[in-house]
Amino acid sequence: SSRSQPSGVPAARPPRPWSGALCRVFFVPGSNHLACEGHATNRRVCAGGWWDGRSCAEQMARGLMMGCCKVAAALAVVPLAVILAALLEKPVVMELSSQATTAATEPETAIGAAAGVGAAPSDAPDAAEFGTAGHSGFGSGGMFDKIAFVYDSTNKWMSLGLDQFWRTTLIQDCMRLERDDRVMDLATGTADVSILAGARLQQLNGDAEAAADAVLGIDPSSEMLRRGVAKVETQGLKGVVRLVKGDAQNLTLVRGIDAQGTLASPTAGVAAASIDKISMAFGIRNVPDRAKAFREMRRVLRSRPSSRVCILEFSLPDGKSLLSRLARTFVTRVVPAIGRVATLGSGSVEYEYLEKSILKFPQPKDFARSMAQEGLPVHRITSFAFGAVHLYAAAPALAA
Numbered sequence: 001s002s003r004s005q006p007s008g009v010p011a012a013r014p015p016r017p018w019s020g021a022l023c024r025v026f027f028v029p030g031s032n033h034l035a036c037e038g039h040a041t042n043r044r045v046c047a048g049g050w051w052d053g054r055s056c057a058e059q060m061a062r063g064l065m066m067g068c069c070k071v072a073a074a075l076a077v078v079p080l081a082v083i084l085a086a087l088l089e090k091p092v093v094m095e096l097s098s099q100a101t102t103a104a105t106e107p108e109t110a111i112g113a114a115a116g117v118g119a120a121p122s123d124a125p126d127a128a129e130f131g132t133a134g135h136s137g138f139g140s141g142g143m144f145d146k147i148a149f150v151y152d153s154t155n156k157w158m159s160l161g162l163d164q165f166w167r168t169t170l171i172q173d174c175m176r177l178e179r180d181d182r183v184m185d186l187a188t189g190t191a192d193v194s195i196l197a198g199a200r201l202q203q204l205n206g207d208a209e210a211a212a213d214a215v216l217g218i219d220p221s222s223e224m225l226r227r228g229v230a231k232v233e234t235q236g237l238k239g240v241v242r243l244v245k246g247d248a249q250n251l252t253l254v255r256g257i258d259a260q261g262t263l264a265s266p267t268a269g270v271a272a273a274s275i276d277k278i279s280m281a282f283g284i285r286n287v288p289d290r291a292k293a294f295r296e297m298r299r300v301l302r303s304r305p306s307s308r309v310c311i312l313e314f315s316l317p318d319g320k321s322l323l324s325r326l327a328r329t330f331v332t333r334v335v336p337a338i339g340r341v342a343t344l345g346s347g348s349v350e351y352e353y354l355e356k357s358i359l360k361f362p363q364p365k366d367f368a369r370s371m372a373q374e375g376l377p378v379h380r381i382t383s384f385a386f387g388a389v390h391l392y393a394a395a396p397a398l399a400a
Contacts, residue, residue: 091169092383096368141220141245144189147350148223150342152190157338159385164192166312166384166391167281171196173382174310174393179204181214181276184300186248186293187283188217191228191241197279198232198241211240216270218246218254219283226261233259248283248293251300270300281312285357294374301396309376309394313367314358317387327386331358364390372397 144151155163170193171177177200185194194217205211219225225243232241244254246269256264278297287293301307317328336355343350362370367390368378375397382391 089384089386094364094381094383096365096379096381098372098377098379141222141224143350143353144219144221145223147339147343148190148221148227151224151227152192154338154342157342158335159389162385166389167193167196169382169384170279170281170310170312170391171200174380174391175277175279175308176306177201177204177277178306182274183215183277183279184270184275185215185217186219186278186280186297187286188219188228188243189221189224189281189283191217191225191231191243193217193279193281194228194241194243195232195235195237197277198237199235202237202240208237208240213239213242215241216275217241217243218248218251218270219243220245220247222257222261222263225257226259229257229259248280248287249289249296250292251296272299273302275300276302276304276307278309279312280310282314284311284313285361290370291374294371294376298375298396303396303398305395305398307396309371309392309396311371311392311394313361313390313392314388315361315364315367315390316358317385321386324386327388331355331388364392368392368394 147154159166175183175197177183177197179201181201183194183197183201185191185197188194194215198211198215201211201214202208205214217225217228219228222245225245228243232238232243242256244256245263246254251270252268253266254269255266278301284290284293297309301309314331316331317324319325319328332355335358336352339350339352339354361367364381364383368381371378371392371394376394377397378392378394380393382393383389384391
């Protein structure tokens, strides 16, 4: 530069390669002024005044901003890559033979033993830890009452916005609804799947009257159901979708509920052989006795070739690929963190339970075997999000 060096500033050192984004800041000897060693030329500049058209504070702010941007960009690369990959991922479909789901083989992993499949591992869930559906334990209706106010929004964050795609796939590819079908949606929660099924049946039947009482949504959480009833009414599906409080392990008694959360007196539940299609999204993991729930599903399901049981559930990715390992980290670290932030700390224990319940859930083939043992052989497993979510398509075992 042709400009003279400011007084009090040491002479510039010879230029050298610069590896950082920020200037080196220091006090000018014998003064109260700050100086910084510039990014581009390594000159010591701006001793309290203007140098090359910029103040020292402006140069430091610019350098700090550049550094922060680079750090933020580096931190964002991996999550953005995972999200993009998840959005572009093609679901992996595995067709199963009847022998594959009924053979008495060893569990895939130590945490993969399902209830009723061989001996339970030492860290398997039990009623004391996971509670009983409809009461106050973890995974129960009482637990979901506490987090109902953030349930829908956290679902979207935790699934990277893919939760509705997974539910739509359950309806379209697994259930394959027909005009006169009667659907039961277990663990209906705030009724997302019930609403999708009701809208489809209303479309197939031409109007709401023809599709009256086509969908029965059942859940143990009153607060989730209250919000679900409001959503059903908003979608214009009142009369098509009916929500009731009940337990998947015992469907013989249910209680109606309205949008204010008022519960009706108990009434007779679901009759034997009265349902054509059964769905359950992200709920079977919370049932203390899964085998009992499967037997109830089989009891109410009609024995027809077109009958279906479609279960959507989280599981722990196997970690065999880079993206699978990242998905595994997302499930075990990010999901509980999102829950803590969304509930402002009030639901941190509940979302930690969510992580633990996923860790203890059976591996896909083990879970499929547990369904087959109760008369619901799985013929197809569809994997999403690099193994973090699976859709199990089953049909009733029919007499030869």
